[in-house]
Amino acid sequence: MSKPTSGDFTKTAGWLDWYTGPTKPSFKLPAGAVDAHCHVFGPGAEFPYAPERKYTPCDASKHELYALRDHLGFARNVVVQATCHGADNRAMVDACLSSGGKARGVATVKRSVTDEELQALHAAGVRGVRFNFVKRLVDFTPKDELMEIAGRIAKLGWHVVIYFEAVDLPELWDFFTSLPTTVVVDHMGRPDVSKPIDGPEFQLFLKFMREHPNVWSKVSCPERLSVTGPKALNGEQAAYQDVVPFARKVVEEFPDRVLWGTDWPHPNLKDHMPDDGLLVDFIPQIAPTAELQHKLLVDNPMRLYWPEESA
Numbered sequence: 001m002s003k004p005t006s007g008d009f010t011k012t013a014g015w016l017d018w019y020t021g022p023t024k025p026s027f028k029l030p031a032g033a034v035d036a037h038c039h040v041f042g043p044g045a046e047f048p049y050a051p052e053r054k055y056t057p058c059d060a061s062k063h064e065l066y067a068l069r070d071h072l073g074f075a076r077n078v079v080v081q082a083t084c085h086g087a088d089n090r091a092m093v094d095a096c097l098s099s100g101g102k103a104r105g106v107a108t109v110k111r112s113v114t115d116e117e118l119q120a121l122h123a124a125g126v127r128g129v130r131f132n133f134v135k136r137l138v139d140f141t142p143k144d145e146l147m148e149i150a151g152r153i154a155k156l157g158w159h160v161v162i163y164f165e166a167v168d169l170p171e172l173w174d175f176f177t178s179l180p181t182t183v184v185v186d187h188m189g190r191p192d193v194s195k196p197i198d199g200p201e202f203q204l205f206l207k208f209m210r211e212h213p214n215v216w217s218k219v220s221c222p223e224r225l226s227v228t229g230p231k232a233l234n235g236e237q238a239a240y241q242d243v244v245p246f247a248r249k250v251v252e253e254f255p256d257r258v259l260w261g262t263d264w265p266h267p268n269l270k271d272h273m274p275d276d277g278l279l280v281d282f283i284p285q286i287a288p289t290a291e292l293q294h295k296l297l298v299d300n301p302m303r304l305y306w307p308e309e310s311a
């Protein structure tokens with residue numbers, strides 16, 4: 001892979017580009033594995049970044065994403081709309097349409113989206129919308145607007161992906177638990193892994209999943225959540241030890257409602273950029289058996305994104 005650029009855009013100061021030349025994972029992914037959380041950025045010259053964005057990334061094209069998929073051994077991708085593109089889904093849709101059926105998408109839409117536009121997104125492979133509550137990434141959208149969107153996309157059989165910080169779960173609880181669809185939490189609701197796993201914050205997240213069988217979780221982004229590392233760099237096979245108990249707990253308690261993704265190209269990392277091959281090697285630490293791995297990487301994402309092909 002070549003070095004990333006940003007077209008005519010100027011990257012946010014301190015921006016870390018995705019890792020070029022990732023290693024081949026030692027962990028062999030099961031056949032049909034899905035990278036269920038990744039993004040494309042631009043390229044900015046073709047798909048300009050949204051005026052309301054909170055960061056300007058380096059470009060990360062569909063070609064680079066699909067080369068990474070093949071290199072790591074994934075069969076398919078779920079391309080999640082990145083906030084730097086706002087509600088302009090063209091780059092994500094273009095990636096899905098050029099994947100030969102190997103990618104599905106998650107969009108961001110506004111209340112003004114028409115039924116025809118939703119139908120076109122569906123035809124392109126979109127199966128969900130993303131609601132973002134992380135304040136450094138987006139401006140606030142009123143909950144009545146989001147609930148209206150959820151009601152409309154429910155009719156298409158889509159789900160809602162939610163991204164929030166663990167401290168905000170109490171305030172968002174009533175809204176999340178009234179959503180009429182399957183609800184998929186990004187990155188385990190971003191637990192503070194320096195707090196105890198049996199402390200009130202993470203226990204509330206587990207209660208959220210226990211009491212609501214429509215709630216799923218991505219057990220992704222150890223590189224984002226880890227405080228103590230070690231980092232997935234320089235051949236490290238036991239990366240992000242502090243995240244392992246949290247992710248493993250979710251995988252073992254809810255094996256049929258978990259997803260995993262690389263999060264490539266890893267927006268907004270400030271500390272280091274992981275080697276994506278070593279990130280794949282993180283998976284057996286949190287899903288230690290072949291059965292758990294198959295559910296996490298194949299059965300669950302297929303059921304959610306390719307139900308027509310799922311056994």
Ligand SMILES: O=C(O)c1cc(C(=O)O)oc(=O)c1
Nearest residue numbers: 081082083084137263267268
């Ligand atoms: O934590 C983040 O900065 C982040 C940002 C985005 C996005 O900008 O869409 O997506 C993610 O999955 C994570």
